[in-house]
Amino acid sequence: xxxxxxxxxxxxxxxxxxxxxxxxxxxxxxxxxxxxxxxxxxxxxxxxxxxxxxxxxxxxxxxxxxxxxxxxxxxxxxxxxxxxxxxxxxxxxxxxxxxxxxxxxxxxxxxxxxxxxxxxxxxxxxxxxxxxxxxxxxxxxxxxxxxxxxxxxxxxxxxxxxxxxxxxxxxxxxxxxxxxxxxxxxxxxxxxxxxxxxxxxxxxxxxxxxxxxxxxxxxxxxxxxxxxxxxxxxxxxxxxxxxxxxxxxxxxxxxxxxxxxxxxxxxxxxxxxxxxxxxxxxxxxxxxxxxxxxxxxxxxxxxxxxxxxxxxxxxxxxxxxxxxxxxxxxxxxxxxxxxxxxxxxxxxxxxxxxxxxxxxxxxxxxxxxxxxxxxxxxxxxxxxxx
Amino acid sequence: xxxxxxxxxxxxxxxxxxxxxxxxxxxxxxxxxxxxxxxxxxxxxxxxxxxxxxxxxxxxxxxxxxxxxxxxxxxxxxxxxxxxxxxxxxxxxxxxxxxxxxxxxxxxxxxxxxxxxxxxxxxxxxxxxxxxxxxxxxxxxxxxxxxxxxxxxxxxxxxxxxxxxxxxxxxxxxxxxxxxxxxxxxxxxxxxxxxxxxxxxxxxxx
Numbered sequence: 001x002x003x004x005x006x007x008x009x010x011x012x013x014x015x016x017x018x019x020x021x022x023x024x025x026x027x028x029x030x031x032x033x034x035x036x037x038x039x040x041x042x043x044x045x046x047x048x049x050x051x052x053x054x055x056x057x058x059x060x061x062x063x064x065x066x067x068x069x070x071x072x073x074x075x076x077x078x079x080x081x082x083x084x085x086x087x088x089x090x091x092x093x094x095x096x097x098x099x100x101x102x103x104x105x106x107x108x109x110x111x112x113x114x115x116x117x118x119x120x121x122x123x124x125x126x127x128x129x130x131x132x133x134x135x136x137x138x139x140x141x142x143x144x145x146x147x148x149x150x151x152x153x154x155x156x157x158x159x160x161x162x163x164x165x166x167x168x169x170x171x172x173x174x175x176x177x178x179x180x181x182x183x184x185x186x187x188x189x190x191x192x193x194x195x196x197x198x199x200x201x202x203x204x205x206x207x208x209x210x211x212x213x214x215x216x217x218x219x220x221x222x223x224x225x226x227x228x229x230x231x232x233x234x235x236x237x238x239x240x241x242x243x244x245x246x247x248x249x250x251x252x253x254x255x256x257x258x259x260x261x262x263x264x265x266x267x268x269x270x271x272x273x274x275x276x277x278x279x280x281x282x283x284x285x286x287x288x289x290x291x292x293x294x295x296x297x298x299x300x301x302x303x304x305x306x307x308x309x310x311x312x313x314x315x316x317x318x319x320x321x322x323x324x325x326x327x328x329x330x331x332x333x334x335x336x337x338x339x340x341x342x343x344x345x346x347x348x349x350x351x352x353x354x355x356x357x358x359x360x361x362x363x364x365x366x367x368x369x370x371x372x373x374x375x376x377x378x379x380x381x382x383x384x385x386x
Numbered sequence: 387x388x389x390x391x392x393x394x395x396x397x398x399x400x401x402x403x404x405x406x407x408x409x410x411x412x413x414x415x416x417x418x419x420x421x422x423x424x425x426x427x428x429x430x431x432x433x434x435x436x437x438x439x440x441x442x443x444x445x446x447x448x449x450x451x452x453x454x455x456x457x458x459x460x461x462x463x464x465x466x467x468x469x470x471x472x473x474x475x476x477x478x479x480x481x482x483x484x485x486x487x488x489x490x491x492x493x494x495x496x497x498x499x500x501x502x503x504x505x506x507x508x509x510x511x512x513x514x515x516x517x518x519x520x521x522x523x524x525x526x527x528x529x530x531x532x533x534x535x536x537x538x539x540x541x542x543x544x545x546x547x548x549x550x551x552x553x554x555x556x557x558x559x560x561x562x563x564x565x566x567x568x569x570x571x572x573x574x575x576x577x578x579x580x581x582x583x584x585x586x587x588x589x590x591x592x
Contacts, residue, residue: 316451332468335458335468336468339438339458339468339469339473340470340473342414342436344456345438345456345458346447346450346451346456346457346458347457347458347459347460348444348447348459349459349460350444351444365444365448368448369447369448369451372448372451372452373451375452376451376452376454
């Protein structure tokens with residue numbers, strides 16, 4: 001993609017919401033901030049807005065890079081920069097793209113590390129459990145404030161795809177297209193099991209202090225490291241991991257100790273260390289819980305087709321053959337539910353060796369498909385140049 | 387985008403016109419092996435059908451997205467498990483039946499999922515093929531343009547073969563159209579026709 005370029009230097013913004021948000025749990029958040037970024041220009045008809053929803057460890061920083069330490073480390077590149085930008089599959093010369101850090105996050109939106117106005121101390125363990133539905137409602141309020149009545153598309157991968165699906169169900173008139181990549185209609189018992197191990201790693205860390213570690217000047221670093229290591233194992237396929245690391249030894253021979261021998265150990269430790277530096281442990285608990293609870297068919301007696309009945313959007317659903325965390329079968333359940341409702345849907349199963357992580361990588365077939373889909377969306381916009 | 391849509395590819399596929407004549411306006415249609423989705427797009431534009439394609443090739447999926455038609459990437463050989471019984475008015479398989487391994491299963495699956503089905507296939511009984519076989523070699527023609535060692539076709543059959551198949555599988559043929567170079571062939575169709583189009587349903591009388 002030689003013609004494709006980056007959106008360049010970007011700056012995060014913050015929107016304050018003074019009106020309380022009632023959550024699925026019954027609790028409410030009295031007031032909150034959402035950190036967000038936008039790229040491109042909203043057209044005169046306000047018809048070209050695209051919302052990009054983030055997955056577990058990402059944020060509102062979807063594309064471009066930070067010039068100086070504003071919202072994040074200088075030079076840090078957006079998590080979906082290969083997808084979003086001028087000339088990229090989601091072309092910011094045509095679309096107005098919004099990225100938002102979800103409620104409970106740790107990158108600028110109100111979350112467990114934020115100060116609770118009632119006490120003046122960080123929320124910590126008192127931050128309410130939030131769900132995908134709650135996030136979507138918070139995102140809709142942000143859209144109201146940005147003057148976006150209806151999104152041309154809501155897009156996401158993994159947990160981000162779940163938000164996009166929820167949008168179609170909860171706000172049918174406000175989303176024209178949904179692009180759901182590496183999605184699942186709900187987690188399996190195995191998925192929940194992995195999340196539980198990650199949470200246990202965090203909660204049993206002595207530095208966790210029941211979630212109120214902020215006041216103790218510590219973070220449950222060991223727990224976060226473990227959580228991230230487990231996550232990384234599930235995002236990659238067996239083959240991808242074998243290809244990348246094999247049984248390679250750091251020093252060419254066994255050390256007969258329990259320190260790093262294999263390259264894969266070194267990789268996991270490095271990923272864990274990096275993650276523990278920037279991610280909030282309570283946010284990790286919240287986000288994995290939101291994943292566990294996501295189940296639109298829960299409202300319709302387990303009937304996914306009935307859950308999608310209110311949806312009006314058109315859908316592009318993409319899965320990856322080697323993704324064992326959210327396998328193609330799970331995407332096909334979504335496609336079947338859409339078909340039962342006679343919704344417009346294109347479904348692609350991309351042959352890719354990288355596992356769940358494939359949705360973040362630059363695969364030519366995957367990107368060509370998303371590009372073609374956005375070209376169709378653009379051609380249908382009222383203000384589109386002929 | 388102009389309203390009328392008749393690309394050159396569509397002209398070349400004379401079976402498409404026959405199919406378009408037979409599909410009811412507003413019907414729900416499933417096109418198996420839909421390729422680039424041009425038949426579906428034609429049916430959407432001329433018959434306002436609610437259509438979905440099934441395609442295995444990545445290039446076909448991309449072309450369908452570009453053509454703005456619904457498509458599901460799936461391997462027909464694995465059956466139509468993702469589709470409920472009687473969920474479509476019409477299931478189409480155009481020029482693909484000769485290229486599938488599980489011919490019998492696919493035809494029966496078409497009639498499970500669809501209230502009726504349309505298939506089109508190259509007629510192996512056409513005199514040009516017969517002549518080449520009589521001359522002792524596998525035929526290569528406009529309708530069957532492949533060499534024996536490099537062909538997607540694994541089940542070659544004639545119009546009479548297909549009619550016998552229907553008879554033996556409790557399938558009632560509703561309409562038959564035999565073509566050669568885009569023109570209808572009425573006299574000695576199994577000898578003079580190179581392309582056959584059948585519309586059929588389950589024989590309810592059992």
